[in-house]
Amino acid sequence: MIGLRDQTVRDAVDIDDAHARHRWNIPPDYGVVGDCLLRHLQDRGDQTCLIFDDDAGHVQRWSWRRMVEAVDRFANALRALGVQRGDVVAIYLPQRPENAIAHFAAYRLGAMSLPISKLFAPDAVRFRLSHVRAKVFIAEAEVAERFSEVVSGLPDLAAFVVVDGGDRPNAFETLIAKGSSTFTPDRAPRSDDPFLLMFTSGTTGDPKAVVHHARALAAHNGADYVFNFLRADDLYFSSADWAWIGGLADGLLAIWPYGVPVLASNARFDPERTLRMVERHGATCGLYAPTALKRLRELPRVRERFAGLRLRSIFSGGEAVSAELRRFAREQMGCELNIGYGQTEANYLVGTCGALEEAPADALGKPFPGHEIRIVDEAGQVVPHGELGSIALRRGDPVLMAGYFNNPRAYEERFVGDWYLTGDTGWQEDSGYLYFKGRIDDVIKTSGYRVGPGEVEAAIIAVPGVASCAVIGVPDARVGESIKAFIKVMPDVVPSPELTARIQDHVRSVLAVHEYPREIEYVDDMPVTVTGKIRRRDLREMEIKRRAGS
Numbered sequence: 001m002i003g004l005r006d007q008t009v010r011d012a013v014d015i016d017d018a019h020a021r022h023r024w025n026i027p028p029d030y031g032v033v034g035d036c037l038l039r040h041l042q043d044r045g046d047q048t049c050l051i052f053d054d055d056a057g058h059v060q061r062w063s064w065r066r067m068v069e070a071v072d073r074f075a076n077a078l079r080a081l082g083v084q085r086g087d088v089v090a091i092y093l094p095q096r097p098e099n100a101i102a103h104f105a106a107y108r109l110g111a112m113s114l115p116i117s118k119l120f121a122p123d124a125v126r127f128r129l130s131h132v133r134a135k136v137f138i139a140e141a142e143v144a145e146r147f148s149e150v151v152s153g154l155p156d157l158a159a160f161v162v163v164d165g166g167d168r169p170n171a172f173e174t175l176i177a178k179g180s181s182t183f184t185p186d187r188a189p190r191s192d193d194p195f196l197l198m199f200t201s202g203t204t205g206d207p208k209a210v211v212h213h214a215r216a217l218a219a220h221n222g223a224d225y226v227f228n229f230l231r232a233d234d235l236y237f238s239s240a241d242w243a244w245i246g247g248l249a250d251g252l253l254a255i256w257p258y259g260v261p262v263l264a265s266n267a268r269f270d271p272e273r274t275l276r277m278v279e280r281h282g283a284t285c286g287l288y289a290p291t292a293l294k295r296l297r298e299l300p301r302v303r304e305r306f307a308g309l310r311l312r313s314i315f316s317g318g319e320a321v322s323a324e325l326r327r328f329a330r331e332q333m334g335c336e337l338n339i340g341y342g343q344t345e346a347n348y349l350v351g352t353c354g355a356l357e358e359a360p361a362d363a364l365g366k367p368f369p370g371h372e373i374r375i376v377d378e379a380g381q382v383v384p385h386g387e388l389g390s391i392a393l394r395r396g397d398p399v400l401m402a403g404y405f406n407n408p409r410a411y412e413e414r415f416v417g418d419w420y421l422t423g424d425t426g427w428q429e430d431s432g433y434l435y436f437k438g439r440i441d442d443v444i445k446t447s448g449y450r451v452g453p454g455e456v457e458a459a460i461i462a463v464p465g466v467a468s469c470a471v472i473g474v475p476d477a478r479v480g481e482s483i484k485a486f487i488k489v490m491p492d493v494v495p496s497p498e499l500t501a502r503i504q505d506h507v508r509s510v511l512a513v514h515e516y517p518r519e520i521e522y523v524d525d526m527p528v529t530v531t532g533k534i535r536r537r538d539l540r541e542m543e544i545k546r547r548a549g550s
Contacts, residue, residue, distance in 0.1 A: 030215060033071070049063060051264065070101045122149075141163065196212040219398035225353040298491060313354070322457065324458070338365075364434045472486075487521070500520050
C-alpha cells in the first residue's frame with residue numbers, strides 16, 4: 001500500500017532539492033490502521049512494535065501480530081457496545097498498550113478517537129466529553145470512582161470502560177477477551193474519513209476540538225526528516241503525553257508506518273529514570289520537548305553517567321529551542337537535535353534535517369517538502385523576505401485540520417484568503433529559512449520595538465546557573481512595556497543580586513539594550529499547559545492582578 005513512508009524524498013541533495021521533487025501521493029483509499037499496522041503483518045508480524053516499561057519496572061513486548069489481534073478484538077467489543085462510524089471514543093489513559101489499542105480499535109470502526117490528558121480534572125474532562133458527545137469513555141480503575149459521577153449524567157455516553165477493571169461489567173480486559181479476533185469493517189477506508197479529535201492546548205484562549213481526516217497522517221512526512229530519516233534498527237521514545245499532537249501523532253501514529261517500534265512508559269517524567277530507561281532499551285530517536293530537555297540539563301555529568309546511550313537523532317519543538325539546548329543534546333546526550341514546528345491544527349510544517357543540510361543555529365527551519373509556508377501581513381499578502389509577519393500555510397494542505405468540531409465559523413476565521421494563519425509571527429530569509437518571533441499575543445512592544453520572548457529566553461538560559469525561564473511584557477509608562485523574566489535556577493544555585501546582574505549584562509551584550517529584562521523574579525515552577533508549554537498568558541494575568549492591587 002502507499003502510505004506515509006512514501007511521501008519523503010530520501011535521496012535529495014538538500015532540502016530545496018527535496019522540495020522541487022516532492023509530489024503528494026495520498027491514495028483515496030488511504031487508511032490509518034492499514035498504514036500503521038496491517039502493512040507489517042506479512043514481513044515482520046512477529047517482530048516488536050511496542051515495548052511497555054511500566055512505572056513498576058515491568059516490561060511487556062508486543063508484536064505487530066499481537067497488536068492487530070488486540071485491536072480487532074476491542075473493535076468488535078466497541079461495536080457490541082453500540083459504537084458506529086462517526087462516533088467518538090474518548091481515551092483518558094497514560095502511555096500504555098491499552099491506549100494504543102483503543103485508538104486503533106476506534107479507527108477500525110470508522111469512529112474518531114479523542115485523547116484526553118490525565119492532567120485534566122473531572123470538570124475539564126466532562127466539558128470535552130459533552131462537547132463532542134462521546135459514545136465511550138475509557139479510563140484506568142484508579143480514577144473510575146472519581147469520574148463515575150461525571151460520566152453518569154452524559155446522555156450520549158453508552159459505556160464507561162475501565163482498564164485494570166477486575167470484575168467490572170465493562171472492564172477492558174473482559175471486553176477484549178470476549179471480542180472476536182476476526183473483524184470485518186463496514187466498508188473500505190477513505191482518506192477523507194475523520195479519525196482523530198484533539199483539543200487545542202489553550203495557550204491563547206479556550207480549547208477547541210480539532211477534527212483530522214486520515215489523509216493528515218499520510219502528510220506527516222516531517223517525521224522522516226526530523227529524525228534524519230528513520231531506519232530499520234531505530235527505537236523511538238518520548239515522554240510526551242499521547243493526549244498531545246506531539247505525543248500521539250509524532251510519537252506513535254507517524255512512527256509505526258515506517259515499521260519502527262515505540263518504547264512507552266506510564267511513569268511520571270523523571271530525568272534520571274528517563275535516561276536510564278532510554279539507555280537500557282537502546283532508544284535511538286524521539287521527541288524531547290524543550291521543557292523535558294531543560295529538566296534533563298539539570299542532571300550532572302550526563303555523558304559520563306549515561307555512557308550507554310544510543311541516541312542518534314532527536315527533535316524538539318512546541319516552543320523556542322535555544323542554542324544552549326542544542327549544545328546540551330550534542331555534547332551531553334551525544335545526538336543531533338533537529339527542530340520541528342507545527343500545532344494541533346496543522347502538524348509538522350517546518351523544521352530542520354541535519355542529514356540534508358546544516359541549519360543556522362537560531363532558525364526554525366525550512367518548510368518540509370510539500371508544505372507551502374509564507375510570511376503574510378494582516379491582509380494575507382506575502383511580505384518581503386526579512387520582514388516580520390504571520391506564519392501562514394496554504395489552504396488545502398493535506399496535513400491541515402478538516403475543521404473545528406461543530407464550529408465552521410471558528411475554522412474560517414483562521415484564514416485570510418488562501419492562507420491559514422498559525423497565530424505565530426516570524427520572518428523568512430532569502431535562503432528560505434524561517435525564524436520564529438513568538439505567538440502574536442506574546443510579542444512584547446517596548447521602546448517602539450517588537451521583541452519576541454523566545455530570543456530573550458534563549459539568551460537567559462545560556463547563563464550558567466539558569467535552568468529555565470519565561471519572559472513577558474509588563475506595563476511601563478515610559479517605554480510602553482518593559483521586559484520581565486521569571487527564572488528557575490539549577491538545583492545547586494542560589495538566586496542572588498550578582499546572578500541577576502550577570503543575566504542582565506549577558507542579555508544586553510548578546511541582544512540589545514531594549515531587550516534585557518529590567519525585572520527578574522526567581523520561581524520554583526512555571527505555569528504550563530498539559531503539553532508542557534509555558535503559559536505566558538497566566539504570568540501576564542498574575543502581573544496585572546499584582547499591579548492592580550499595589
